[in-house]
Amino acid sequence: MSNSRTGTTVRLTVAQAVITYLAKQYTVADGQRRRLIPATLGIFGHGNVAGLGQALDQLSDLMPFVQGRNEQSLVHLGSGYAKAMRRRATLAITASIGPGALNMVTGAALATVNRLPVLLLPGDTYASRRQGPVLQQLQHPIEADTTVNDAFRPVSRFFDRINRPEQLLTALPSAMRVLTDPVDTGAVVLSLPQDIQSHAFDFPAELFDERDWLIRRPPPDAEEINAVARMLTEARRPIIIAGGGVVYSDATEELEDLAATAGIPVLETMAGKGAVQQRGWWQIGGIGLEGTPANNDLVRAADFVLTVGSRLTDFATASQSLFENPDVRFAAINVNAHDANRLGATAVVGDAKRALGALAAVVRSAGVSSPPEWQETVRAATAEWAPMRAAALDPETLFDISSVPADNDVVPATDAILTQGQVIGLLQEHARPGDTIVAAAGGPPGDLQKVWDATEGRHCHLEFGFSCMGYEIPAGIGVRLADPDPDKRVVVFIGDGTFLMSPTELVTAALESLAVTVVIPENHGYQVIHRLQMGRHGREFGNEFRYRSGRLDLAGEKAAEHQPRLDGDYLDVDLVEVASGLGARAIRAKTADEVRTALEQTRQHQGPVVIVVPVIPHVDLPGAGAWWDVAPSEVSEDGTVQRLRGEYEAGLGKQLWLG
Structure with missing residues (x-):
């Protein structure tokens, strides 16, 4: 709020005040001003239709409304949008009380885990309690004020329940502060009881003045920069691990400058995929469980690890087992002090762009550079990996299906002639600067992390902090809303298992005429977990999409006896028909040329496209050589x-x- 005290008031309902306020909030970053929340998404029910629904209808010119199909998916859409906007803008999502609100909890957790801002406006049960139990009211025997919305508390960065209209005077600015704070951002929840949404109050007029929120760039401490520079001077085999903080801070140029100046190879986490856009000997790709075997060998040998904008979690570090050099030392640049101190690192707390720029200047002044023999080792390792990658992606190679391990069962016959790696090769062949490929759970994000070339503007949007099935399609819609340029293609790469779990936002894409291409490598199951299961149990159980070999009897005399297993033929599910029925232009493509044709002919289609490509099950890219x-x-x-x-x-x- 401004410092003016005019005494002027505006009489609005709580819901009208929320929407009016949100329409007046802006972010400022590097001189660019934009709406913080340009639209609201949602599904209406009795818990929000008379309050927020009325306000969104009345104020639709200020705040467009996007109708969704599933509340969890809409939160994912908001997260995908926020990530594509480099956390400088996000979306609001509203849901009715009870199951509608609780559907958003998983999406809230994903946003918070990944430090992505989203604003959630779930309806809540009546504050007055005069109505007695209503449809979605939780009656806790000893905590009378508990509602199902309290489930948001552990997975949100900010939570407030608005039980009186005047609480908005502090709650709304607090919510904006968290949404725009690079240290504390995540899911922000304003829980809105059904009756309170429609209550009127005389709000101070200055609450609805336009307000700018600066996206801060905290400067690093010079002593911390100098400490890391000294460590670099002493290092013989240094590496840099780039995380999502590099991307959000727009620190690519500064990272490339440091890497080139000091001769340090840069590896990327999944969130940091594409942090380096130049092609250089020091740009070497992914790390960890889905990194390349060559890169992981370099990490094992490293005696100095500089992490930038990453928490160095389980997947990136192979459960903290990759760092085998007994003399290895760690340093970290992070805007969050807690994250900067992981693995006992020497910390630089500050904005990645400013910290990398300062470190590069000190290193250049001191003439620091890694030893020539280490640079040659890096070049040799990447040269060894290059033909392995090329062979795995080559769509013209006829794959010998007889070489597929049968595990303990015979692989059922399919009509597939391509591998998932070859489909990625075709997508890479088709990708142009400005295009974005999106993936999350299952095999697709790991495969893209290992082999996708995300340089020169071929963006790769991976979500693996929460590994959330169902993120992919709504996130792709969010990416498209963030950049509607029809010459830039958005491709969602999603397994058939995840697609079947949550395909319904295709309807939203069709409703809004949003150009999003969904490519489904159909391998008949949750095959990445099948792979893990074979590596930890040695037998397939419950992960492939197979018919039961006989009728399941849970009610009769045989219920306690041996029951038939899920070990029959693969399910006959027509994903093309599913996608077509949800409003997409749907195509089945079996051969490399058919995939090329489908991609080329649908590039300018203004609406969702689904391309189903049967792939040979149990065929993986070369392993990362990492323990887990x-x-x-x-x-x-x-x-x-x-x-x-x-x-x-x-x-x-x-x-x-x-x-």
Whole structure:
């Protein structure tokens, strides 16, 4: 609020005040001013239609409304939009009370885990309580003020329940502060009881003045920069690990300058994919469980690790087992002090762009550069990986299906002739500068992390902090809303298992005529978990889409006896018909040329496109050569499980315990 005290008031309902206020909020970053929340998404029910629904109708010129199909998906859409906007703008999402509100909890957790701002406006049960139990009212026997919306508290960065209109005077600015704070951002929840939404109040007029929120760039401390520079001077085998903070801070140029100046190879986490846009010997790609084997060998040898804008979580570090050099030391640049101190790192707390620029200046002045022999080692490792990558992606290679491991079962026959890697090769061949490929759970994000060339503007939007199935399609819509340029293609790369879980936002894309291309490598199951299961259990169980070999009987005399298993033929599910029925232009493409044609002919289609490509199951890209802390059963009579347990226990000794 401004400092003026005019005494002028405006009589509005709580819902009208919320929407009016949101329409007046702006962010300012690097001299650019934009609306913080340019639209609201939602699904109406009795818990929000008379309050927020009326306000959004009345104020639709100020705040456009996008109708969705599933509340969880709409939060994912908001997260995808916020990520594409570099966290400088986001969307608001409203839902009715009860199940509508709770559907948003998973999306809130994803946003908070990934430090992505979204504003959630769930309806809540009556504040007056005069109505007694209504449809979605939770009656807690000893906590009378508890509602289902309290489930948001542990997965949100800010939560407030508005039980009186005047509470908005402090709640709304507090919510905006968190949404625009690069340290504390995540899901922000303003829980709005159904009756309070429609209550009127004389709000001070200055509450609705336009307000700018500066996206801060905290400067680093010079002593912290100098400490890291000294560590670099002493390092013989340094590496940089770039995370999502590099992308959000627009620090690509500064990172490239430091890498080129000091001769330091740069690896990327999933959130940091594309942090380096130039092609240079020091731009070497992914790290960790889905990194390249060459890159992980370099990490094992490194004696100095500089992390920028990353928390160095489980996947990136292979459960903290990658750092095998006994003399390895860590430093970290992060705007968040807690994240900067992980693994006992020497911390630089500050904005990535400013910190990298300052560090590059000190390094250049001191003439610091990595030893020539380390640079040659890096070049040799990447040269060794290049033909392996090319062979795995080459769509013209006829794959020998007889070489597919049968595990303990015969792989059912499919009509597939391409591998998932070859489909990625075709997408890479088709990608142009400005295009974005989106992936989240399952095999697609790991494969893209390993082999996708995200340089020169071929953006790669990976969500793996929460590994949330169902993020992909709504996030793709969010990316498209962030950049409607028809010459830039948005491709969602999504497994058939995830697609079947949540395809319905295709209807939203059709309703809004949004050009989003969904490519489904159809491999008949949750195959990445099948792969993990085979590596930790040795037998397939419950992960492939197969018919049960006989009728399941849970009610009769045979209920306690041996039951038939899910080990029949693959399910006959027509994904093209599913997609077509949801409003998409849907195509099945089997051969490389058919995929090329489908991609080319639909590039300018103004609406959702779904391309289903059957792929050969159980065919993976070359492994990362990394250990992972997923424990096989400690007690088993199966020799395979016993062997896998022994291999797992041998890997435990490589883990670091540095916090």
